[in-house]
Amino acid sequence: MLLNEFARRAVARDWVVVDHELTATGDLFATTTRLVRDAVLQVAPPGAWRAAGQRVGALLRSIEVSYELAGLSVGVARSEEADARASMDMARDLTELLVSLGEAARDHGRGVALLFDELQFASTAPLGALVTALHKVAQRELPVTLVAAGLPQTRGVLAEAASYAERMFAPVEVGPLSDADAKRALAEPAEREGVQYDEGALLRAVAFTEGYPYFLQVFGDHVWRYAAGTPVAAEDAERIAPLVRDSLDRGFFVFRTDRLPVAQRRYLRAMAELRGSEVSSGDIATQLGMRSSAQAGQTRDALIRKGLIYSPRLGRAAFTVPQFDDYLRRHFELERHEPRARRPSDAARDR
Template sequence: MAHSIVGRAAQLSYFDERIQVITQLRRFVARVRVDHASRGLGKTTLLRQAERRMRAAGMRTVWVTADPEESLVASVLGKLASTVPPGSSRWDALKASVDSASVSLGIPSIVEASVTMSPQRTAPTAGAAESFKQAIVAATDAIEADGGTGLAVLVDEIQAADASGLRAIAYAWQELASERPSTPAGLFAVGLPNTSEVIGRAVTFSERFDYRPLLGLADEEVELALAGPASSAGVRWTTDALQLAVRESEGYPHKVQLLGDEAWKAAGYPPAGSVITESMVTAALSGVDEQMAELFRARWRSASPAEREMLLAIARLGGTRVKREEIADALGKSTRSISSARDRLMQKGIVEASEFGFLSFTAPGFREYILRIEEN
C-alpha cells in the first residue's frame, strides 16, 4: 500500500509530460509545480513516484526535505554535485560552480560534505541567485556529458523552507526561464495547504509557481487501492468488505493504507485464492482506530494551550467548514487575535483553510477525538 498511487492519474500524467519536455525537447520547465495537501494524503508518495519515473527516463534527481533550520539553497547545492560521478568530464566544472555558489552564501565548500547552516547565517547575497542559476546550468551540462537526460530538483515539505532560500531559488528560476530556456531541468515540490501563503510572503511574484491541491480519494479509488494489490496476490475482497472500508476510510489515503494493512493481518496474511470479508474488515478497525488515535494524540500534544483552545472551538462547531468569525466568537476574541494560533495549526498540518474564511480538520476522526477528551 505504501507505493500505491491510485487516484493520482492527473498528477502523474503531468509529471510524464514534464519528463518528455525535459528529456526529449531538452527544454526548461519554467513553472515550479507545487502539489499541496494536508498530511496523510500521499504528497511524498506522489513525489517519490515521480522521481522513479524521472530516473527511468534517464534524468538525475536531487531530493531535499526542507527544514526551517537549514538553508534550502545550501541543501540543494550540497547534493547537486552527486548527480554525476567524480571523474566525469564536467565534474570539475560543476564542483567549481557549486563552490562559487557556496561562497555567495558565505559557507565553505559543500561538494564533498553536507554542511547544515542556519538560514539566518546564510541569507543569500544579491549574487546568490545568479550563482545558484550557474550551478544549475553547470549541473545540467555535466549530466548531459555523462549520458543523462536532464535534472529534477525535488523538494518535500517546501512550506518549511527558509524565506531567503525560497527567494534565491525563485529568482534563479525566473532568470533561467528567460535567459537559458534550453536548460533541461525542472523544480517540483510538495507541501501543506498553507504553502502558497508561505511562498507568497517570501517571493513578490507568483507566476513561476503552479499550485495544485491533492484531494481525498473517491469511493471507487478507495476500492481500487484495496482490491488492486490484493488481486495481484490472488486474493479477493467481497463487495460488502469494500463498501465498509470505503465508509470507514472517508477517502483519507493514510487511513486507506491502514485499513488495507490491518485487514490483511485480520485475514491471516491470506494465500492466493483467499477472500477478505466484511467481518475481517470489522476486526481490522480496532487496529486502525488505535493507530489513528496515536496520530491524534501526537497532534494534540504538539498544540499549545492557545492552539488547543482553538481546536476545541472548531470541534464544537462541527470540525468542517467552520467560519473564522464563528471560531473567534466562540472564544470571545477578535478574528485578528486568533490569527497566530490559526497559522501555527496550519503550519503543523492540523487544520486547513478548505476555502477562504473557513477552517477544517485535515484528518477524519480528529473532531470526535477532541470531543472525547473534553468529556473526560
C-alpha cells in the same frame, strides 16, 4: 508515493534525482546547495567535469565560505536591511548554482530533478531565491526541474515567496481517492496474494477511511492481520474498524497534539466543535469565548506553520487531515479562553 513515481520515471530517462523532506526548522538554502553538490557529483565524477561542472564546484566552495563569514549559518541576528541584502545574495547565488548545474548536466547529456516534500515548511526568502533561480534556468532551457509536494497551504507559501511562482509551476491538488480508486487500492494488492474483498467490506472500508491514502493503508494492514479469511466480508471490516481507529489515534493523531501548547490545543478543539469542512475564524473565537478572531491570530498562525490547519480562503480555517476533528472531540474537552482579571494597575494605565 507520487514523488517516488516522479523519481522512478526520471531515473528511467537517465536523469539525476536528488530529494529532501523539509522540516519546520530546516534551511532551504543550505539544503538546496547540498542537493546541487550531490547532483553534480552524480552527473559526472570530478575528474570528468568540464567547465560548467568545475564552475559548480567553485561556486559551492565560495558560497560556503561567504555565508559562514556573514554569520548566516549560525543564525546571527540581522537588521531588515541586512535580511533584504541576504535575500538578494541567496537569489544571485542559487541562480548561478542552478544555471551552472544545468549547463553541466547538458554537457554530459543528463538532466537533474530536485524533489522536495513538505514544501509548506519553506521560509519565504530562500524559497523566493529558489523560484528566481528556476525561472532563469527555464529561460535558458536547461535540464533542471523541481517537483515538490506539500500541504494545502503550499500554494499560498509559493505566492508569498514570488509573485510569478504560480505561473512557473502547474499546481495539482491531490485530494482523497474516489470511491472506485479507494476500492481498487484495497482490492488489487490483496487479489495478487489470493485474497478477495466482498463489496460490503469495500464499502465499509471506503466509508471509514474517507479515501485518505494513509488510512486505506492502515485499514488494509489490519484486514490482512485480523480478517477471518477470504473473501473479506462486511462483518470483518466492521469488526476491524475500531482497531484501525485505535491504531490511528496512537500512531497518527497523537503526534499532532502531544506537545502542543495549551492555547494551540484549545484552538484546535474549538475548531472541531464547529464540525465543518472549513470554519470561520470568528466562530472559532466565539467558541473560545474571545471577543474577536484577532485575539487568537498568533495561535492560528502557529498552527498553520506546523501544518495542522490551513486557510482555504480569507478568514477561514480547515484541518489538513481528515478525522482530526473527531479525534479532538473524543480526547479533549472544550476549554474557553479565560480573560485575565483586571488589576488596579490596569485602571491606572487606562487613564
